[in-house]
Amino acid sequence: DAGVIQSPRHEVTEMGQEVTLRCKPISGHNSLFWYRQTMMRGLELLIYFNNNVPIDDSGMPEDRFSAKMPNASFSTLKIQPSEPRDSAVYFCASSLASDTEAFFGQGTRLTVV
């Protein structure tokens, strides 16, 4: 398996624009997580899905952020409108079950100018 695949690897956008980050989890994994990593706050959980259903979105910073998982092999994280403080590395991770180890993608480095 190729592992968790994220796209794009890098994204530079202007403040106010919509940004969509994409993730393909490992085949057969039932849980998917979105994290954000910054120097100041480290890795923070934004939202996670179990069997394509959002279970906990309490980490989503505000209504500008939304996430979907239309099927078992695809998820998106959308920011609209984007702001400079959203600049960070966004990671997607998947796990076989909700209580097993998670495997991370390579991340999307987002820069909002």
Place this chain on the structure above:
Amino acid sequence: EDQVTQSPEALRLQEGESSSLNCSYTVSGLRGLFWYRQDPGKGPEFLFTLYSAGEEKEKERLKATLTKKESFLHITAPKPEDSATYLCAVRGGGADGLTFGKGTHLIIQP
């Protein structure tokens, strides 16, 4: 609220100089303590999961141990390729997502 504190923030060792990284945690109902390695520009790479106090796991030069309040990652005779940021995370009883520490940035000098 689950909390994870890692120390030291950074550690520089000579090749072959063994040491330990610390991960202190507070969690309601531990359902796993996880160690990851992260190289610059890459995602965290899974190393170990520990579930109960007294448990130990080993992989090459790395050994992870767990008590009721903390975990240690012991590095024996490290090599330059062991240089990375090591992250500790916990899964508590209240949620399935992981709570991460800020990591220890380890540099092994040849």
